[in-house]
Amino acid sequence: MRRIPGTSGEILHCVQNDKKRIMAKMNFGGVTEEVVTRKEFPLQKAKDVLKNEVIAIIGYGVQGPAQALNLRDNGLNVIIGQRKNSPSFEKAKKDGWKEEKNLFDIEEAAKRGTIIAYLLSDAGQIQAWPTIKPHLTSGKTLFFSHGFGITYKKHTGIVPPKDVDVILVAPKGSGRTVRKIFLEGRGINSSFAVFQDASGKAKEKVLAMGIGVGSGYLFETTFQKEVYSDLTGERGVLMGALAGIMEAQYNILRKKGHTPSEAFNETVEEATQSLIPLISENGMDWMYENCSTTAQRGALDWRHKFRKAVEPVFKELYEKVKSGHEAEVVIKANSKPDYKKQLRKELDEIKNSEMWKAGARVRELRPGVSKK
Numbered sequence: 001m002r003r004i005p006g007t008s009g010e011i012l013h014c015v016q017n018d019k020k021r022i023m024a025k026m027n028f029g030g031v032t033e034e035v036v037t038r039k040e041f042p043l044q045k046a047k048d049v050l051k052n053e054v055i056a057i058i059g060y061g062v063q064g065p066a067q068a069l070n071l072r073d074n075g076l077n078v079i080i081g082q083r084k085n086s087p088s089f090e091k092a093k094k095d096g097w098k099e100e101k102n103l104f105d106i107e108e109a110a111k112r113g114t115i116i117a118y119l120l121s122d123a124g125q126i127q128a129w130p131t132i133k134p135h136l137t138s139g140k141t142l143f144f145s146h147g148f149g150i151t152y153k154k155h156t157g158i159v160p161p162k163d164v165d166v167i168l169v170a171p172k173g174s175g176r177t178v179r180k181i182f183l184e185g186r187g188i189n190s191s192f193a194v195f196q197d198a199s200g201k202a203k204e205k206v207l208a209m210g211i212g213v214g215s216g217y218l219f220e221t222t223f224q225k226e227v228y229s230d231l232t233g234e235r236g237v238l239m240g241a242l243a244g245i246m247e248a249q250y251n252i253l254r255k256k257g258h259t260p261s262e263a264f265n266e267t268v269e270e271a272t273q274s275l276i277p278l279i280s281e282n283g284m285d286w287m288y289e290n291c292s293t294t295a296q297r298g299a300l301d302w303r304h305k306f307r308k309a310v311e312p313v314f315k316e317l318y319e320k321v322k323s324g325h326e327a328e329v330v331i332k333a334n335s336k337p338d339y340k341k342q343l344r345k346e347l348d349e350i351k352n353s354e355m356w357k358a359g360a361r362v363r364e365l366r367p368g369v370s371k372k
């Protein structure tokens with residue numbers, strides 16, 4: 001029996017879906033899913049599929065460099081499209097890309113590329129679309145790492161021509177992690193999707209790109225599901241809900257007379273330094289089995305109360321993501337000329353709050369951390 005890092009499923013068996021493709025069927029908590037690993041889709045196969053392609057990575061921000069360098073190190077034909085007079089252009093040069101050889105402005109790279117990997121920020125994708133679209137000629141492929149532009153086409157205006165393939169590989173981690181894990185010889189988990197299959201070969205192309213950018217295993221999704229789960233996740237447990245629930249607990253402890261040290265340690269520090277790493281390694285079930293009986297009884301009882309309290313908020317959040325409301329808010333905010341200034345104000349409010357100032361001090365006092 002073989003296990004794949006990052007999953008708890010065991011491979012049940014491999015299925016030959018058609019002559020060219022093999023996917024592994026795996027059991028995830030009782031639900032069978034088809035996934036693709038490097039065993040089913042080796043790098044050599046990816047190179048064969050992509051051997052005649054010029055992969056134009058448009059955007060050298062966070063994902064761009066990671067995917068471009070991994071593809072290049074995997075022996076694929078990569079060029080970069082990045083607007084000039086920008087620190088990102090200089091960064092690309094530092095990473096070894098050569099101007100007018102494999103580093104161009106956005107339009108030139110889009111013209112030369114046969115797979116156009118659209119890795120600009122979501123707002124950048126909207127603005128640069130009129131430049132990209134004319135170069136999406138018949139037979140080319142448009143590649144994304146997020147379903148935003150396509151799913152919210154009503155707001156983004158991104159509607160690709162019918163005679164191009166439109167595919168997605170979304171690594172489940174920051175660009176820095178994508179590159180770091182690759183350099184360590186491991187692979188990131190990624191989702192993949194096909195939105196438009198004009199060539200009849202979009203699926204093998206997307207899997208080849210997935211393996212090429214350094215994925216360890218790939219699971220299937222749709223553009224819509226990718227963006228709905230991603231936007232719900234970052235507004236929810238990953239950041240919005242996490243920040244909100246931490247603030248609520250900190251505030252109540254402070255109101256009841258606890259010191260900032262005590263409130264911060266009981267709310268954030270113990271969670272991030274001790275419990276979350278343990279949950280990551282062993283799961284929540286293990287955590288419940290390996291805490292004091294007092295913590296265990298209380299946490300088992302209160303878990304239900306908290307779930308019931310926040311379920312309606314998550315329901316509202318999902319509906320707002322699904323309706324396009326969240327996309328509209330983001331696009332509107334990002335297009336305001338003073339957006340960065342307003343954003344700075346909001347971020348400073350968090351940074352200068354008692355809670356997070358107390359946090360900065362607590363971090364300085366961690367064992368082994370030298371004082372700034």
Ligand SMILES: NC(=O)c1ccc[n+]([C@@H]2O[C@H](COP(=O)([O-])OP(=O)(O)OC[C@H]3O[C@@H](n4cnc5c(N)ncnc54)[C@H](OP(=O)(O)O)[C@@H]3O)[C@@H](O)[C@H]2O)c1
Pocket residue numbers: 058059060061062063064082083086087088089118119120121122123124125127128145146170171172173174175176
């Ligand atoms: N961040 C992640 O780790 C991550 C993870 C999974 C998926 N993704 C997806 O990957 C894609 C790229 O994300 P990212 O985080 O790498 O984006 P990012 O860091 O915000 O990338 C910004 C890139 O877009 C360019 N850009 C922004 N506005 C532009 C405009 N108006 N015209 C031309 N270029 C513009 C930037 O150029 P300048 O530097 O010159 O401004 C830079 O090259 C997105 O679809 C994102 O959702 C990201």
